[in-house]
Amino acid sequence: MTTDYAVLSDLPCSKEQIENCIYSKWYPAFKRFTPKSRIIKPLPNEFIRYLEQDGIKLPPPEHEASVYTRVTIDHDGNTRENWEKQGKQESDEMRPIEHFLQVHQQIKDIIQELGPVTPKLNWSSPRDATWILPNNTTKCSEVNEVYLLLNASNYIMHDLELGHELNCEFELVLRQWFALNPALEFRIFVKDGKVVGVSQRDLNYYHYLHPLADQFKNLFDRFVKEVMIPRFPDKSFVIDVYLPRPFEKVYLIDINPFTRKTDPLLFSWNELINFEAEGYDLRLISENNIGRFASKEHSENQVPRDVVDASLDPNAIRELAEKWTKLLEQQQAESDSE
Structure with a gap:
């Protein structure tokens, strides 16, 4: 018995071709045909380290209006004083207001100018992370929603890896949101x-x-x-x-x-x-x-079912966040006792 196999055709792709697809490289030439955008570049190293670190660190709740992002970070009753104290104890962690306040303010200003936005890095949009927002889209009405999407996306992590590989500057693109059919x-x-x-x-x-x-x-x-x-x-x-x-x-x-x-x-x-x-x-x-x-789009990037269910209900995400906190506290206590 013989089996015919298709020969895999060669398809070379140069570094220059990949870099030509960076948003800021082509956007100026196509402004008339592209949603209105603002580009923050180059992003500071602290912002990149923030995206690469484990966990999601958001500013204190009094800084933002979103109910969803507020319950995500205020589930344990943290005050601003406690948050700052914790920030000093974990000096290796990058936090928006402490380590890249200028970028944080730029994002807020752009949202105020354009209204809701959808974010992306050099090449990719975090379309695989829409589960983390209650609207199940990449629509961001405040800065913490931008952070949530970027931190939860495997596509964004791929951009970071590719950017390091090519040794290019990183950029954050905020495009004016409109609902696509x-x-x-x-x-x-x-x-x-x-x-x-x-x-x-x-x-x-x-x-x-x-x-x-x-x-x-x-x-x-x-x-x-x-x-x-x-x-x-x-x-x-x-x-x-x-x-x-x-x-x-x-x-x-x-x-x-x-x-x-x-x-x-x-x-x-x-x-x-x-x-x-x-x-x-x-x-x-x-x-x-x-x-x-x-099946759901971007199923290769699925998260546990309890996280998906919780993302649809602010009360459920509060309960889930409390469980995570208790688990972390238990693990920390066990570590301290060893």
Whole structure:
């Protein structure tokens, strides 16, 4: 019995191509087509150490208005005095007001200017951490919600590792929040200046998309040819776009390198690399995706069920936080007695 194996096509990606996808590198050229953004850079080392440390340290509750973030840090009745005392005892830990007050204030000022924002680092948005906020989105109305998302995200940790590897400056991007219809988000794959495939991003079935496929392809072709190719330095890239009603303007959400680390969604990378035909596919889910509904997006980054349940209820998160505190106190007592 013989088995045929597909040869894995080579797909090199240079350091320069990855750096070209850093938000601040491309945003100035595409401001007209991208949500309004503010970029804080370079981030101080203390901020990076804060994201890399274990646990989540938030400012005292009187500094912020969010009920959710307040119960997360005020479950044991801490006063500001106790918080400061604890901060002195744990001098190795990074805390926003003590160690990067300027960045902390910049985030607050930007939220005051733009309204709710969605954060990201150089490349990634913490979409895998939406479980930690009660709205189950990346919408942040105050600074502590930004900290919660960044600290809980594996995607952000990947950005930190990649940034260290490339030895580049880190940046915090705060984009003005607006509610996206997930049915109208698409990923466009461009190789050597030509579109080789377009995939629906949300892998659920939307019956009204199929009759619009040709119209969408015309808009995507024009956007790549007239907007992306003249402004972006690489000829091979992957872009995430949003096409809201009345389907007249394409909005650029993100640019990714043309590499296997970028999710091909409804394609395989071998298909995209070896595509040579004249017309490309705009791939849409053709029927109700029962398997998709049975699983949650970013399931590879799932957290314990009690944490997910608690994130939907402020009272439950208070109880969970109390349990965590008692457990930590017990562990500390056992450590002190040894």
